Every structure is written in C-alpha cells, then in structure tokens.
Amino acid sequence: MPPAVVLPAVVLPAVVLPAVVLLGAMDTKGAEYSFVRDRLRAAGVETITVDFGVLGTPLLSADISSGEVAEAGGGDLEQLRADADRGAAMAIMAAGSAAVVKRLVAEGRVQGALALGGTGGTSLAAAAFRELPLGFPRIIVSTAASGDTAQYIGETDLILVPSIVDIAGLNRISTKILGNAAAALSGMVNAVPVPDGGSRPLVAASMFGVTTPCVTRARERLEELGYEVLVFHMTGSGGRAMESLIRQGYIDGVLDVTTTELCDNLVGGVFSAGADRLTAAAAGGIPQVVSLGALDMVNWGAIDTVPAQFRDRNLYVHNSSVTLMRTTPEESSAIGAELAGKVAASTAEAVVVLPLGGVSALAGPGGPFYDPAADAALFDAVRSGLEGSAVDLVERPEHINDPELAVWLADRLHALIRQAATAELQR
Template structure:
C-alpha cells in the first residue's frame, strides 16, 4: 500500500496552499514529497527537489530562464524539467502518486508532468482552470483527475481549504487503493459506443478472452479515444480493433468532441497490428446544449441526450471522411485490415432506421474503396456492422494473424 505523494507547485507564491496540502496528507498518515517549479522567487522553506534541480533536468538553468524575460518560455522549460524529473523519480520508485496545484501556468506544466507517468499512477491536478475548454484533450493523461481550485487564487480561506483537503484525501486514497494494470495477459484495445448503436463487442469480448487476451473497450466520445490513442502510442496493445472512428470525423469537421489530430495513427506508427472499421463513421457528435454548427443546421440529427447530439454527414462529407481515414492508415507500418460492412455502420442507419441514407452509404463505400492505401487489406463484407457476419470475419482474421505470429501473446 503506497502513501508517498509528490506535491508539485510554485512554492515561491503558493507556499501556504502547498504546505496545507502536505499537512493534510501527513495528518492522514501519508508521506508528502515536495517539488518546487518556481522561476523568479524562492520558497520560504526547503523542498525535496529545488527549482534548480527541476529546470536542469530539462536542460536549462534558472539564470537562462530569467534572462529570456518571457514567462511562457520560462515555464515551458520548467515543464520539460518537471516531466523528465517526475518520470525518472517514478522509475526509481520514489513516489506513488502526484498532486499538482496551479493556475493556468501551473496547469500547463501539470499536463506535461502527468502525461509521462504510466496508466495506474494516480494523478490529481488542483487547478483554477479545471474542466476548462482551454485544456486540449490530446494533452490529458488517460487517467488524470482534476478538482477546481475554487476561491484559492491568492491565499488560504475556508472555501479553498474545502477543495484542497478533498484533493489531499483523494490522492492519498487513490494511491492506497489503486490496482495497477496487470500485464499477465496481452491486451486488445477496442473502440465502440453503447450497445444501442454498436454491438460487436458483446460477441467479440468473450471470444477474445477465451483465446487468452484481455479486452479494454474505449467509449469513442473524445476523451475515450484520447485514452485509447495515448495507450496505443505507448505500445500497450497486442492488437487494436478500432471499429468506431467517429472521432476522426468529429475532428475533421470541427466538433469540440475530439480525440485530437492524431486519432487513428498511433497504433500504426508503433507497428501494432490493427483492425479498423466504420462504426458511426457517418455521424458527427457535437455538444448537445450548444447551437447546431452552421454546416449541420439542416442535417438529420439524433439527440442522444442533453449533452450529445449526432448529425448525419452529407455525401460530400462522407467522401472527405473516407479520404481522411485512408490518409491516416497510409502511415501504418504494422499489419492493417480495414473491414467494410457495406450495409451500414450503426444501428440507426439500417434501411428501416431513423438515420438511414443508402445513397450516402454507397458514396462512402465507393470513396473508401478508391482511397484505401496499398498497405491496408480491404475486407469488404456484405453485411451490417452489427450482424454476426461481421464478428465472424473479424475473428477469422484475428485467428489467422495469431497463427502467423502477427499478433503476439507476449
């Protein structure tokens, strides 16, 4: 059971708040370790890692940072150092979880420091900009946690103590309770949506588990895809089944529900075997409580709930989607198969479904056939993605790749 918490912040200006966090952790029986990421000032008490050690870990010095006369550049240098030092300290088993406190500057640094730590290492950020649209999804660690630093921009008070004490208790509880990922079985990463719209995982998950693999299904609504891509970039997966590429279209057409520009690229760059399909390719998710984007103002729409609405792409937009998917897959260096179920990609687009568009589906299939790169095996299926024929075809390919050694059990 771990209890060592690395507390990161600018101890020159926020010593009271950071000291309070350390005090709460120690009173709860935890160990508080401190890392100073100040630039101009000095803390009123020593920290376990000084600002000089931090910035030097990133290849710069405090004197250099001050000479630049640019707080943005200086904090970026400090962020590089904090990330490298935190990564090294974790490899050396110095701490069990990290707690970072800051405003926009400190949060910018926190995202770098948290992103270098593996999944399963508790990461909590106390920030004045928690949950803000300023925070790009691609910079968020897949298991990062945040709490709003309410009323705490300058000095301690009863309001901010409520947030700070919660954060201290939360990170301490997390490091004591966390069950780090078990790597005994090879892991398959799969993207999907709920069973009302996509159903293949219901059949595939037990079948793949029976073959000795563990299956993690990621909800492809922006942050789920971001977590999927982050782990794919680390080479965590033995194989990926990226069957719900809707986030590619979300990003292409400017939705705020995005997994970032590198969606559908990281497994390919790592050489991880990947199977790809078209689940919900024809829909663009937007924030449901915001006005409809102009380009989708007259499009058919499915209001999934008060948070999320899905707009149907036009034929021209489907052609763009096919080209974008193909362009991303073209850079893959590992074995790649693209499954094209030509009768549809979600439960709502069946012939009798509320979002059916047979002509648009035909346009998309033709565009995908033409744009599919030579490094990708196009597997066309005369079925719908939710039919048993789709999962049978996937399992046949999986078994063949397993027999050929394309997919490893190690």
C-alpha cells in the same frame, strides 16, 4: 535539448514508504504546500517537495530547489530572473519539473504526486504529471478544474480537483479542499494494489452507441479466445486515449470497428479525435481489423447548438445532449479516402471490412440515416484508396451490428495476432 537529468545532491528526508512528490511554486504558495505536506504526514505519507517558482525567496524551503529544477530543464535560475521572460522561464521550469518528477518515480522514491495552482501552475504541473505511468496516483488542485480540461489532462488519468477559491492563502474553504485532496492522495498511495489482470494479450476496440451490439458480441468472442479487451467510447477523448495506449505499447491488436471520429474531424463536430486518429496501429506495426462504424454521422451538442449552416441537414436527436447529422455523399467520399490512406500505411497486417448492410444502427434500410448514395460514395472511396495496397479489403453483406459479422471480425483479428506472434518467434 536539455542535458541528461542528474538529481541534485541534496539531503532528502528519510523517506519511509509511501511517499509523494509535492510540485509547485514555493515562492507564492509556500503556506498552502506546508498545509498539504502536514496533512499528508499526519496520514502517514512522507513528502519530497520540488520548487518550480522563479519570482523570489521561497516561503517553503523545498527538498529540490527551483535552481536545481531550472538546471534539470537546461537553464539557469538567475538568468531566467534577469531576463524576466515569463514564457521562456515557464518552458524551462516545465522541462525541469517533468524530468525531476519522472526520475523520482522511476527510482521508486515516490508513489504519488500532488500540485496546487492557477492556470499557469496547473499547466506546468500537468505537463510533468501527464508523463507518469497510467494508474500512477496524481492530483492537481486547480482554479482551472472546470469546463474544458483536455489541455491539462490529455489522454491520462490525472485528477483535477476544483479549488473553489483561488490558491491564495489558507481559509475555511481552501483548507477543506486542500485537506480533502491530501486525504484522497493518501488513500490512493496506501491502497491495496489492484491486480493487473494477468498476462492475457490486450485488444483495443472502438465503440459508439450505434455500434454497441457489434462490439459487445466481438468483445465476448475475443474474451472466449483468451484476450482482455479495452473498449473505448468514440467521443474524441476516447479515440485519443486509444491511440495513446497503442503508441505506448500496451496493445497487441486493434478492433477498430467504430471510426466515426473521422467524420467530426472533417466537418467540425464535437467528437473529433484530431488528425492522428487511426495512425498509431499503422505506424506501430500492430495488427488491426478496421471497419466503417458510424461513418454516417457527425456529432453536435443539443439541437439548438447545431451550427446555422447545418440546420437544414438530416438531423437526428440522439438525446437531449447529442444531435447527429447524416454525412453527405461528398463528405462520405472524403472520409472513406482518409480512412483508406491511413490504413494503407500499416506496417503490420491490416484488414478493412465494408459492412454493406449498413454502418450504424441508424443506417440500415428504413432507418433515419438510410442513404444508399452516401454509403456508395463511402464504399467506393475506400475501395479506390486501398487499390494496390497490402491491406486486405473484405466486403460483407451484413449490417455492422449483425452478430455473425461481429464474431467474424473477432476471429479475423485473432488470426492476425497469432500470425504476428508466429512471425516474431521466427525472427
């Protein structure tokens, strides 16, 4: 485990706010960082440069050197060079960069962060930038800013800007891109702060197109009761973002109406949120009301992308980019058991609601996903999984999108949150 970070005793520039940290390999990209630094200074933004390069002599003398970054990461730069182990060096410099950047932010010395790089530099800088607070301005100009960028962004608001050309010299294309990135970050750090919304308690709610009427009405009711509601779209990244904010302590209560990502994680669909979905509130002692929204479907891309082994299943073309597949009784049973097991681990009051009239807009009587056998398997698995637990299991006759049920869900969560607040005051 790296030692506690002590920032090096170097003479930093006389910083007049705002200021940003420029994090990068100054031994290979010194000219590019000099250009960005000068553009920022021309916009009235000061900089603190941090070097994570290990290859050779810096082309730009950084305010915090690569040796000091290595030390902050628990290593020694000269030893890293002697070992010539790129993987080990990247791990040390990533840890050191994250520690240094986080410390600069915590001390209020910088109000933004910017990096430039290929896949290696992007990975290292992104690891440091992902740990910064939500809403903190951060940009990476990257050759990897296309396709699947989840590995870099995670559940944060980090901005990736496509570099178009490689970050390998200044030219008429790269200077346009780098200049725009500098201007964008300058605008962010100089912007009038957005009000934080006050002191209303925060509720996280999960939604999908096929549960929108329920969540919309429940959100309206919760707002009437004095809450601020954050709605997350359950497309994998949405579930991960919601779980992340719960773990970070932002959320006072969870209305997890739409747990559909469990289906994709089980079957292999495109909207999986991973194995940690439906765990943060349970582990963190956050009151939650959970339902079975859209547990009747697995998500694929366009119809021609559905894997061959599923082509004969009950498929529904939701739009040109999304094809839905009805879950079978066997899949429904496994999903219900997983949901029950995760909610049963709750360390705070939790309620699971079975909407017996249908779990999505497609699943009611006459709908394309109406399947009483699959629904029965789902409901029975939840019942069995919660038997003997402290979770309150409630069975409601309505369809999940019935407005009466939506209001009931909101009111029940309100009661749980108030109960938790009262218990906290009595401690």
